[in-house]
Amino acid sequence: MYETYRDLPPIQITTESTKGNQTGTWRTFRPVIDLDKCDRCYTCWIFCPDVSIIVEEEGDYPSIDLIHCKGCGICANDCGPGAITMEREPL
Amino acid sequence: MARGGGELIREHMSGKFIIPREELMHPGHSACPGCGEPIAMRLLLKALGPRTVMNVPAGCCAVIPGVWPRYSLKIPLIDHAFECTGATSSGIRAALDAKGMNDITVVGWAGDGGTVDIGLQSLSGAIDRGTDFLYVMYDNEAYMNTGSQCSGSTPWGAWTTTTPGGNEISHRTGKKRILEMLVENGISYAATVNIAFPEDLIKRAQIAQSIRGPKFLHILSPCPSGWKMDPSKTVEVAKLATQTGMFPLYEYRDSQYQFTEEIKDRKPVEEYLRLQRRFRHLSPTQISEIQNLVDNRLRELDARMEASRK
Amino acid sequence: MIDALTANQAAAIAAKLARIEVAAVYPITPQTTISEMMAEMVSRGELDARFMLMESEHSAMSALIGASYVGARTFTATSSHGLALMHEVLMWASGVRRPIVMPVAARTIGGPWNIWGEHMDVITERDVGWMQFYCENNQEVLDTVLMAYKVSEDPSVMLPAMVVIDGFILTHTVDAVSVPEQHLVDEYLPSFNPDPVLNIDDPRRFGGLIMPDWWTEFRYRIALDMEGAKKRIQEADAEFGKIFGRNYGGLVENYRTDDADVVLVIAGSAAGTAKEVVDHLRDEGLRVGVARMRVFRPFPSEEIAELNSKDVIGVFDRSYTFGDGGAMFNEVRSAMHGSDNIIKNYVGGLGGRDVTAAHIEWIFRNMLDILDNGLDRKIEWVGLRDGSGRW
Incomplete structure (x- = not known):
């Protein structure tokens, strides 16, 4: 959006969110949720460092924002009922 | 195998949000x-x-x-230089x-090196000035952004790039007791919190927010x-850091110290150490030395709490 | 109202007249009396500002950077080691475009210890993106603090400014100072309303990481705006003259230079002595003049280049930076590059040693001698005990 120094704001200030960063490309392993095992405790949502577990409304099952999920695997490691597995991304 | 936070959370009703819903953090950050750190940041902002x-x-x-x-x-x-978090918050x-x-609410958020080492003076000054703010130290126990150099908050025995054989070269005393230092400095409220105990973290942050004056959270x-x-x-x-007593959760409030998470059936420190290769070089003797340090530290904390209630 | 004031008192009164909102103070000789007077004014209720006692100068500047983002007009003062300790955050302040105004009681930097006046502390901070105003007397200190806010806060500038006060020579000596009426100051200096400013309802990040793809452009903006500040300084000086009836000639004050053959470039309180000496030598019919370097940053390259027609230029450095001559000398020499006049560096007045009329007269006579006989040496330390010190 900026072309030259002339377009710059007088003071360096941010203008957009990091949502534009596709950190999902960092991922080696992808979390996959088995909804039959999920008991909707939302542990995965609470601990996700990348705000990449989506729960729209109370009662909903969680889903994963694969654009941003870095594949750390915390959600799978800490899932009480073991509903999340980490699967190798294709090369 | 020891599961993480899941056990704790599952005790709550399914399908309910047990911590604030509002997100004050976007995905796509650079962690x-x-x-x-982003877990701590996200939970803290949900609280505040x-x-x-x-x-x-x-x-x-x-x-x-x-x-x-x-x-x-x-x-x-607002970003600023390394050693001036407390001062910038004051301003x-x-x-x-x-x-x-x-x-x-004004929050100064800094790492352990930026707090217990280079930023200690400015934090002490902010407490002395009575600045109404919350100082949060996220403690990853070394200078991690520069690639793991030993800080004043690195635990005894840990490998870092500047303590390649564990920290017997220097840094002999282990983690600086920053919370107690700040209490003696005159802080209004201080607590240790842990990302694995999110409800407690949120509760302590909200207590801190409700108190006027300088407050401190150690995450x-x-x-x-x-x-x-x-x-x-x-x-x-x-x-495990809390369950083994390596990182006890306690607070200082109204001139009294108290544990905020009682450790029942404390686990041996080895369970915590063996999951991290920064402790891989430790001999059984050194591990029992760490166990002794933790045992002594908890006894000392108990005594401190007892004394503060008198 | 005419009052008998030290320059430090004049600086503190100027801060009050500027209606500063946040002050951060830390003591250091010979600045301390500014902080003390601010404290008194706040405790008496004469100055409605948040007054912060800091635990170091580094913290004082850091606190003001934070306060300035919120939109507060900010003030601190320092000297010597305090300024050196601030070095890192001075660059931060200019890099993130905070228009902080700071009087500096110019002093030595140890070791060994010496608390007296010279320009070493401010000269070593010439490259940090701050404007630098060098004052000749106490009146100019008061007036320059007001002008500095005017220029610094101009949306086209947004850079911090140091107001240099010669340690002890001005900071601790009393002179007659005309203190302007508050309503006139308010007319001259509107309230500080920066845009953008920290806004809780429009959350942004200020001062965060910039990659190589844009860093150069941000630095270029600072360079351009520092250059543009020259015009703003001239305008601010002229407008000051209209409202208060006195001004200072913009960036360089030329004193009897029009028909001069030799001109001494000099900054700070010693310029007053130099003007005095010029008057005496003019009585003898000698064609000498003084170009007082009032503003060293932005550097007055055009004004200095105008001196190209003079046969001999002397540059007096009240500091020494251990290079090929002093810092002021080198910048003047480079602004005159290509001209065929002779430029010589004089160094003196260090560590509280007076720059006397006799020293200045010797300098002018030496320059006149060079006019006839050519350059004797490039760098000359003046007033050394063995009377030489030259190479």
């Missing part, structure tokens, strides 16, 4: 996979809400919010007060690359 202004020094905390012109948090953030607070914006924030561990183990390891 490494499995980093504890959007009328919060934050300032951060050098460190991972200056990198994680993203590269200009992008930004990951939904609160105003922000003063100007907000001068402008009549007294309801805004344990595991660093998978620096601690040389699997990034999926961040919460599990953090939880």
Whole structure:
């Protein structure tokens, strides 16, 4: 959006969110949720460092924002009922 | 196998949010996979809400919010030099007060090196000035942004790039007792919190927010690359830090110390150490030495709590 | 109202007249009396500002950077080691475009210890993106603090400014100072309303990481705006003259230079002595003049280049930076590059040693001798005990 120094704001200030960063490309392993095992405790949502577990409304099952999920695997490691597995991304 | 926070959370009703729903952090930030810092940041901001202004020094905390012109948090953030978090918070607070914006919470957020080492003077000054703010130290136990150099908050025996054989070369005393130092400095409220205990973290942050004057939170924030561990183990390891007594959770409030998370059936420190390759070089003797240090530390804390209640 | 004031008192009164909102103070000789007077004014209720006692100068500047983002007009003062300790955050302040105004009681930097006046502390901070105003007397200190806010806060500038006060020579000596009426100051200096400013309802990040793809552009903006500040300084000086009836000639004050053959470039309180000496030598019919370097940053390259027609230029450095001559000398020499006049560096007045009329007269006579006989030596330390010190 900026072309030259002339377009710059007088003071360096941010203008957009990091949502534009596709950190999902960092991922080696992808979390996959088995909804039959999920008991909707939302542990995965609470601990996700990348705000990449989506729960729209109370009662909903969680889903994963694969654009941003870095594949750390915390959600799978800490899932009480073991509903999340980490699967190798294709090369 | 010891599960992470899941056990705790499952005790609650399914399908309900047990911590605040509002997100004040965007995805797409620059933290490494499995980093504890954004977990701590996200939970803290959920606790404090959007009328919060934050300032951060050098460190991972200056990198994680993203590269200009992008930004990951939904609160105003001011970056500054390494050693002046407390001072910058004092200035922000003063100007907000001068402008009549007294309801805004000011948070200085810094790492352990930026707090217990280079930033200690400025934090002490902010307490002395009585600045109404919350200072949060996310503790990953070394200078992680520069690649794991020993800080004053590195635990005894840990490998870092500047203590390649464990820290017998120097740093002989282990983690500086920053919370107690700040209590003696005159802080209004202080607590240790842990990302693996999110409800407690949120509760302590909200208590701190409700108290006027300088407040301090010490958050344990595991660093998978620096601690040389699997990034999926961040919460599990953090939880073990408290369950083994390596990182006890306690607060200082109304002139009294108290444990905020009682440790029942304390686990041996080895369970915590063996998940992290930064402790891999330790001999059985050294591990029992660490166990002794932890035992003594908890006895000392007990005595401190007892004494503060008298 | 005419009052008998030290320059430090004049600086503190100027801060009050500027209606500063946040002050951060830390003591250091010979600045301390500014902080003390601010404290008194705040405690008496004469100054409605948040007054912060800091635990170091580094913290004082850091606090003001934070306060300035929120939109407060900010003030601190320092000297010597305090300024050196601030070095890192001075660069931060200019890099993030905070228009902080700071009087500096110019002093030595140890070791060994010496608390007296010279320009070493401010000269070593010439490259940090701050404007630098060098004052000749106490009146100019008061007036320059007001002008500095005017220029610094101009949306086209947004850079911090140091107001240099010669340690002890001005900071601790009393002179007659005309203190302007508050309503006139308010007319001259509107309230500080920066845009953008920290806004809780429109959360942004200020000062975060910039990659190599844009860093150069941000630095270029600072360079351009520092250059543009020259015009703003001239305008601010002229407008000051209209409202208060006195001004200072912009960036360089030329004193009897029009028909001069030799001109001494000099900054600070010693310029007053130099003007005095010029008057005496003019009585003898000698064509000498003084170009007082009032502003060293932005550097007055055009004004200095105008001196190209003079046969001999002397540059007096009240500091020494251990290079090929002093810092002021080198910048003047480079602004005159290509002209065929002779430029010589004089160094003196260090560590509280007076720059006397006799020293200055010797300098002028030496320059006149060079006019006839050519350059004797490039760098000359003046007033050394063995009377030489030259190479």
